[in-house]
Amino acid sequence: MDWRDWELFCEVVQHGGFSAAARVLGHPKSSLSAAVQRLEANLGLRLIERTTRHLRLTDAGQTIYQRVRPLFAALHDTHGEALAMSSAISGTLRIKSPYELGAHHAGPVAIELMRYYPDLAIRIDVEHEIVSPVAENYDIVFAMLEQPLPSTGIVIRKVSSLERGLYAAPALLEKLGEPRTLEELARLPMLIGPHDAPWALTTPAGVTEHLTVQKARLVSSNADIRLQAALAGLGVLRVTASFTDAAVAAGLLRRILTDHRCEPLNIHALLPARQFVPAKVRCFLDALDVHARGDRVEGA
Incomplete structure (x- = not known):
């Protein structure tokens, strides 16, 4: 049994369709469709009714999603907490940021950190819409103070004020x-x-x-x-x-x-609520604070 197919099925449902899930995960749409088809074939059940306009779960698909999705969410939380116990700056750091902050602050910090940490990869999606880091699988979502912020399942931390x-x-x-x-x-x-x-x-x-x-x-x-x-x-x-x-x-x-x-532009970081903050997240936020003060970002 390929549990990855189960997880990809959950991702497709969570993001409302194959195209949206493919954009978030960085996978080809065809691979997600194939994973769901394999899962349906292995179970002998139709899970998703596909139309040209939207995705609809069957009764069986709805029941399976409601039972399985919390298991994968818990597994990811445990994995993230385990990584946070390590001081290694590695893996992929996923960030979503408004353009103004991303282009002139988050971007330069990311470039500096990648110079110091060869095992660190960074993905920065530059968009203005504020999303939940939990729902969209981001490590950090940057938000401006003026906008309404999500209130569940996340930690909101003020990181800087820009003139x-x-x-x-x-x-x-x-x-x-x-x-x-x-x-x-x-x-x-x-x-x-x-x-x-x-x-x-x-x-x-x-x-x-x-x-x-x-x-x-x-x-x-x-x-x-x-x-x-x-x-x-x-x-x-x-x-x-x-x-x-x-x-x-x-x-x-x-x-x-x-x-x-x-009035300065107050920047907040939206982080998934978890017991341990991953080392790569702590490192990035610390480096962003240094950058905001006008100092040079240095390695750990």
Whole structure:
């Protein structure tokens, strides 16, 4: 009996279909289909009704999934805890991160760590949607504070706060005028993310005010798309300072309202709830903290 076929059947059901499971696991869709077909042949049961639009479990498939899935979940937890008892930095570290954090923080840290630890492989999926690390089989899911976070089966740990600023192209400021107050800023077109709360800015007098965006010219979860729009002079961008260093140095963007302080971008790590945190996860989070402070990442 091939227990791997049982596990792959559970993965297909958990992710809602063969294509979705193939993307998460990194397996060909055909191999997952073959595994389920072998399992059905060995059991003499039809487990999944396949249609062109969706996947539906048979009664037998539903019963087997409900009984078997917790067993594999427990097995993976035990395996992860056993690995966590070791100090070896090895295996595959699976990370999901928003673009802004992934491109300018998680990515550089991953590259540095792979230089120091030849047995460590890292997968970084750069997407804005927040998912459960347990359900999607990630070791770390990075999330922004503004977004609602999952609340079950996970540990939420604040890992860093990144400085943010307001930026605009010189051409836009020449055309519409550079704002000196929040009232003047509110009259300019904005480039925002879909989950943006009202922008919190602390005035020189130490008073925190909230700017509700009235004129969103662009809404995108991808910070690079918002950056491109800012460079084209289409609106004001609020983003982490490190994301715009090159454009500011080249004179393509200018930081505005410099006497106001933007609320920092608070980054949280969503981790599967387990007794032991794997060494590779601890190492990555420690290195990310060093990177956020502007120091060089060093090996263990």
